[in-house]
Amino acid sequence: MGAQVKVYKRRIKSVTATKKITKAMEMIAASRIIKAQRKVDASSPYAEELTNAVTSVAYAATDVKHPLTTEAPRPTRAALLLITSDRGLAGGYSSNALKASEHLTAQLVAEGKQVDHYVVGRKGVSYYTFRERPISDSWTGFTDSPEYSDAKAVAAPLIEAIERDTADGGVDELHIVFTEFRSMMTQTPVERRMLPLTFSRSAEDSAAVFAQGVEARPLYEFEPGPEQVLDALLPRYVESRIYNALLQSAASEHAARRRAMKSATDNAQDLIKSLTRLANAARQADITQEISEIVGGASALADATAGSDR
Amino acid sequence: MAELDVELVAADRSVWSGKADMVIARTTSGDIGIMPNHQPLLGVLQTGPVTIRTTGESGQGTVVAAVHGGFLSYADGKLSVLAEIAELADEIDVERAERALEKAKADTDSHAERRAHVRLAAAARKN
Numbered sequence: 001m002g003a004q005v006k007v008y009k010r011r012i013k014s015v016t017a018t019k020k021i022t023k024a025m026e027m028i029a030a031s032r033i034i035k036a037q038r039k040v041d042a043s044s045p046y047a048e049e050l051t052n053a054v055t056s057v058a059y060a061a062t063d064v065k066h067p068l069t070t071e072a073p074r075p076t077r078a079a080l081l082l083i084t085s086d087r088g089l090a091g092g093y094s095s096n097a098l099k100a101s102e103h104l105t106a107q108l109v110a111e112g113k114q115v116d117h118y119v120v121g122r123k124g125v126s127y128y129t130f131r132e133r134p135i136s137d138s139w140t141g142f143t144d145s146p147e148y149s150d151a152k153a154v155a156a157p158l159i160e161a162i163e164r165d166t167a168d169g170g171v172d173e174l175h176i177v178f179t180e181f182r183s184m185m186t187q188t189p190v191e192r193r194m195l196p197l198t199f200s201r202s203a204e205d206s207a208a209v210f211a212q213g214v215e216a217r218p219l220y221e222f223e224p225g226p227e228q229v230l231d232a233l234l235p236r237y238v239e240s241r242i243y244n245a246l247l248q249s250a251a252s253e254h255a256a257r258r259r260a261m262k263s264a265t266d267n268a269q270d271l272i273k274s275l276t277r278l279a280n281a282a283r284q285a286d287i288t289q290e291i292s293e294i295v296g297g298a299s300a301l302a303d304a305t306a307g308s309d310r
Numbered sequence: 311m312a313e314l315d316v317e318l319v320a321a322d323r324s325v326w327s328g329k330a331d332m333v334i335a336r337t338t339s340g341d342i343g344i345m346p347n348h349q350p351l352l353g354v355l356q357t358g359p360v361t362i363r364t365t366g367e368s369g370q371g372t373v374v375a376a377v378h379g380g381f382l383s384y385a386d387g388k389l390s391v392l393a394e395i396a397e398l399a400d401e402i403d404v405e406r407a408e409r410a411l412e413k414a415k416a417d418t419d420s421h422a423e424r425r426a427h428v429r430l431a432a433a434a435r436k437n
Contacts, residue, residue, distance in 0.1 A: 042323045049319055049390045053352060053383045148321040148394065220385070223353030224339040232354040233381060236394070240321065 002286040008279035012272055019268035025089065026261035029254045033184065036145065036251035040181065043247055047240045054237050056220055057230055058197065066230045071196045075172035078113045079136070079161055080105060081154070081194075081242070083178040083249045084124035086143045091260035093179065093187070093253055094123035100189035101177040108175070116161070116171055120154060120246070136161075146250055151243035158242075159235050162195055172196075174238075178245040179252035185259075187252035194241055312346030315388045316362055318375060320396040326373060329366030333389055335382050336360075342382075350385040357424055359432045360391055374399040376432040378425055402433040 082101040084094040101117075101124075108115050116136040119125050125138045137157050142150045164170030174195040179187050222229045316333055318326040334343045336358030344351070355377055362373040380393030407429040414422035 039322070043321065045317070045324045046319045046321050046392060049317070049383070049392050050381075053381060053390075053392070056350075056383070056385070057352060220350045220352050223337045223342065223351060223382075228338070229352050229354055229381075233352075236381070236392075243321065 002282060004282040005279055005286060008275055008282060012275045012279065015268050015271050015275065019265055019272070022261045022264040022268060026258055026265055029258035029261060032144070033251055033254040033258060036247065036254055037181070039145070040244070040247045040251055043240075043244060047244050050233075050237050050240050054197070054233055057222075057226065057233060066227070066234065072166070072172040075113055077116065077166050077171045078108050078173040078175060079116045079118060079158055079171040080108070081118045081158065081174070081176045082120065082124050083176070083245055084119070084121035084127075084143070085249075085253045086122040086140055088123065089260060090253055090257040093256035094121070094127075097177060097179055097189045097249075098124060098127055100191055104175060104177060104191045113173070118154075118158060120249075143246070143250060143253060146243070146246035148239075148243055151239050151246055154246075155235065155239040155242050159238055176242070176245055178249045179256075181248045181251040181255065184255055187255055194238060312387065313365055314344070314346050314384075317388070317390045318360065318362070318377075318396055319390060319392050321394050325375065325396045326362070326398060328362075328364055328373075330362045330373075330389075331365045332363040333382075333391070334361040335377070335391065337382065344382075344384055344389060346387060348384055351383065353382045355380045355382055355391070355393065357421075357428050359428060360396075374432045376402060376425075376429045378428075397429070397432075399432045402429050404430065404433050407433065 080101060082097060084097050088094070105115050105117075117128065117134070118136050119128060119138040120140070121143045122140045125135065125140060128135050139150070139154055158174055161169075161171045162174055166172055173193060175191060176194050177189060177191050180190045181187055313329045313331060314333060316326070316328060316330045317324070332343055332345050334341060335353075336342075336356055337353040338356050341358075342353060357378045358376075360375045360377050362375075364371050364373055375396050375398045377391065377393040378395040380391065380396070383390050383392070407426050411423060411426035411430065414420075414426055
């Protein structure tokens, strides 16, 4: 066998091995998306009820001032929580989230705010450490399947930072960047301001209030009191929002990885096909060359014997 | 008779939902019982049992759950109990709770001890 054929055979073998790996990763990611999606669905009743409760209190007890609901007159510091993945090989998943966070950072800086970075996921952490930019806090090791306790761990320093005075290193605002899971095919990085709470004062909302009157919301009784309820409610609200963001990001990560691995598998398949063609052509060329050598040799021999006969 | 639409929701799942004629829960300022047509209420719960007296499709009976921190909100005949951790009485692993109680006593961890007590009490009421 010719040397060229050997080279092609070796490459086909290596690409086939890679294809097996990417195919396996694709299948694993596909099964995990379903699991992650189920977790998002399971957590949504709690998040919805909690949002309802928070909105009710905020509407009913407008006279209560709480650090988590009142806007600072001149915000100077903001915390930014960025959610990326622990592992790579997920296409543009982490870099898209990073891009969104860079965009938001630039925007906040332009507004004259100092930005504290809080990062979830090894990819995000290495992005910041490589550029030698400071991180206030980081968490790794659970982006595949986050638990509620992970969300609590992430939320604790953030809540603490927002409750502290800005002069003592606290923050006025809390923003979050995560990847929203829209469908199997679409995941988009989103930037949200989590605190202080923004109550949607959209056009439809005002229209609804106009139609139903301001009394549309029931007047609540608070046990023990509105302030204590808010005190207890808001940290839980932040935790549940972070939990939801973590779960959506996990689902997005798996979906992004599945897609990346699917295209890697397809590419490997194409490569194998073209390499096989090249290997066949090289083999054919070898055979043709051998035949022409034999024919050439035979005719040279025939010419030589014909000459000696005379 | 009026009924309550009760929903017991934990952070990561929906634990129980159905109709009831009364729900008793422990807020930070004491036990509170809620019946249909109560005034809209938002309360902070402490670690304790939640007792639901069921009616309707789920039949007459009681559902007891151990709830660890959370909220109770009632408006327009709809009552939601939100908790970070909530377990129905028949889901509670009694042996594990007893072990947790022993451990909490040994470590003199009053919070863990309370949690274990509540779990055991809820489990006992069911059986």
